[in-house]
Amino acid sequence: MVRCSPVCRRLIHKLDATKRSICARSMSIDLRSDTVTLPTADMLRTAMEASLGDDVMGEDKTVLELQEYMADLTGKEAALFVPTGTMANLAAILSHCNTRASDIVIGSTSHIALWEGGGAANLGGVHTRQIIEDEDARMDPNDIIDNIFPDADDHCAKTTLLCLENTQNMLGGVALPPSYMSAMGKLAKEHQIKSHVDGARIFNAAIAQDVSAKELCQDIDSISICFSKGLGAPVGSVLVGDSEFIRLAKRARKRLGGGMRQAGVIASMCLYAAQHNIDxxxxxxxxxxxxxxxxxxxxxxxxxxxxxxxxxxxxxxxxxxxxxxxxxxxxxxxxxxxxxxxxxxxxxxxxxxxxxxxxxxxxxxxxxxxxxxxxxxx
Ligand SMILES: Cc1ncc(COP(=O)(O)O)c(C=O)c1O
CATH class of the missing domain: 3.90.1150.10 (Aspartate Aminotransferase, domain 1)
Known part of the structure; x- marks a missing residue:
């Protein structure tokens, strides 16, 4: 059992008194982002009691439990715990592309295109073909098709992946409907490329449309999901997809420095968030x-x-x-x-x-x- 420091105990005591989550600047009405919440007392208690091990060696039971839970919740074969949404997206791109000089097709106002340090290109050698979305965050299928290039042509980088974002942050938390998600997943398959959804807020999209995340993403190959946004955990994201995708994403995670040891301390709070804070x-x-x-x-x-x-x-x-x-x-x-x-x-x-x-x-x-x-x- 993990022992809690006096500072941690004082924090839990304080949070117990308020019995709810508070913002980082607690005297303010902090509407800058849904990332500003602090963990609740119950969440911290879960962390204190989590069963831990070395996750790089695959021995942290809490991480394994979280991964299984999330794979099940989203209807995918496997899952991988990572520290941040940015790393989740990059590990997904590296897993799907797997060689440098690949292309991904992506919305021009997506988080990956705008706010992740150009990691796909800077760190992965992957080129982004960016498409302007309409105000409902949809890319025109013809624009997507026009931006898919085959390996055979020496002029081109090989297009490997189509990326969506749901909910779409920069256009106003737009919830992409299941019909569009399925159409995009099928379009990718027809053109022999993979599909990935930055689902930092996928449960917001699901709840808003009264569908399950499983249904929403059934035709999509991989999803990244954040626990540190609306779900209220302090740190943590997960990638879900098929076993081979997750195997390669795990290798990418290690290269990116995201192999964590007793990661169950934070995974426990993510599991708590997924079990209590979606509805x-x-x-x-x-x-x-x-x-x-x-x-x-x-x-x-x-x-x-x-x-x-x-x-x-x-x-x-x-x-x-x-x-x-x-x-x-x-x-x-x-x-x-x-x-x-x-x-x-x-x-x-x-x-x-x-x-x-x-x-x-x-x-x-x-x-x-x-x-x-x-x-x-x-
Ligand atoms: C849509 C979206 N994707 C990915 C991320 C990246 O998450 P992180 O800050 O955990 O790297 C964010 C962060 O706000 C986001 O809004």
């Missing part, structure tokens, strides 16, 4: 929709005419406002203790807010009032 994502979605509809009614710009599928909302200030973006963000923090992120899309005009398990209805109302009051000078 509650619905609350985050309801709160995101609440704030989006208030903002739209108050004259703010919302992409997709205000349609919000999950827990991410992008918005622009009303056209008739006098306040600058910088002043708005500063005053929102100093006067309304509300944090959000600025500088997205439309030439950096949009703000982003994300609901999560550290935010309740009262905080959403307070944040909405603050945003509207500042922009409308009420």
């Amino acid at each position: 509650r994502l619905e609350d985050d979605h309801r709160r995101a929709k609440m704030i989006a509809s208030e903002l739209q009614n108050a004259g703010f710009f919302l992409p997709r005419n205000g349609q919000v599928d999950t827990n991410i909302v992008y918005f622009g200030l009303p056209a008739d406002t006098d306040i600058s973006k910088q002043e708005f963000q500063m005053k929102l923090e100093s006067e309304f203790h509300t944090l959000l992120t600025a500088g997205y899309s439309k030439g950096g005009e949009l703000f982003r807010l994300v609901t999560h398990m550290g935010i309740d209805d009262e905080q959403i109302e307070h944040a909405t009032d603050g945003i509207v009051q500042l922009a409308k000078k009420i």
Whole structure:
């Protein structure tokens, strides 16, 4: 049994008192991301009691249990625990491509294309063929087909993989439907390439559409899933797919420095998150929709005419406002203790807010009032 340090015990005591997850900046309404939550007392207790071993030697029972649980939950043969979503995506690309000078076809606003340090090219020698998605985060199938190149032509890198993202973060937490996911998986198969989904928030997509993650991804070869987003774990992601894919991803994980030893300490919290925090994502979605509809009614710009599928909302200030973006963000923090992120899309005009398990209805109302009051000078 693992012993807990005095600092850890004090943290658990404090969390016990609040009996809920809190944000990193606990006095604030922190809507910057769903990654800011701290583990709950129950989650930390699970970590203290986890059965541990050396996972590089395949001996950590908690990691093995998590991997089995996630493979089962998603209907895939096998799973691999990794520290981050970024490593999960890169290990997936390296596993599927397996040789340098491959091509992947991917959305131009995807997290892999924008925010993962160009790892596919920088570290993997894999070229990205980027396609502009529509506002509902769909790539046109004809654009995809036009970007698939065969090995036979010396002019081309061999196209090996089609990547999707569900939910799609940068276009507003868009939930891709099962029909589109299946169509994309089948298109990839028809062209003898593999399909991967960055499913950092795949359970948000599933819950929002009342389908299982299994159903959503049945025609997709591999998925990366994060526990450290809406599910509230402090660290951890998993890759799922067939056994050969996972075997090669495990080799890639080692090359990337992601072979962890007593990783059950964190895997236990991920397992806890997967077993307890999926259904509650619905609350985050309801709160995101609440704030989006208030903002739209108050004259703010919302992409997709205000349609919000999950827990991410992008918005622009009303056209008739006098306040600058910088002043708005500063005053929102100093006067309304509300944090959000600025500088997205439309030439950096949009703000982003994300609901999560550290935010309740009262905080959403307070944040909405603050945003509207500042922009409308009420
Ligand atoms: C859609 C998506 N994929 C992947 C990641 C990367 O996850 P990590 O920060 O764990 O590397 C993120 C992070 O926010 C994300 O939003």
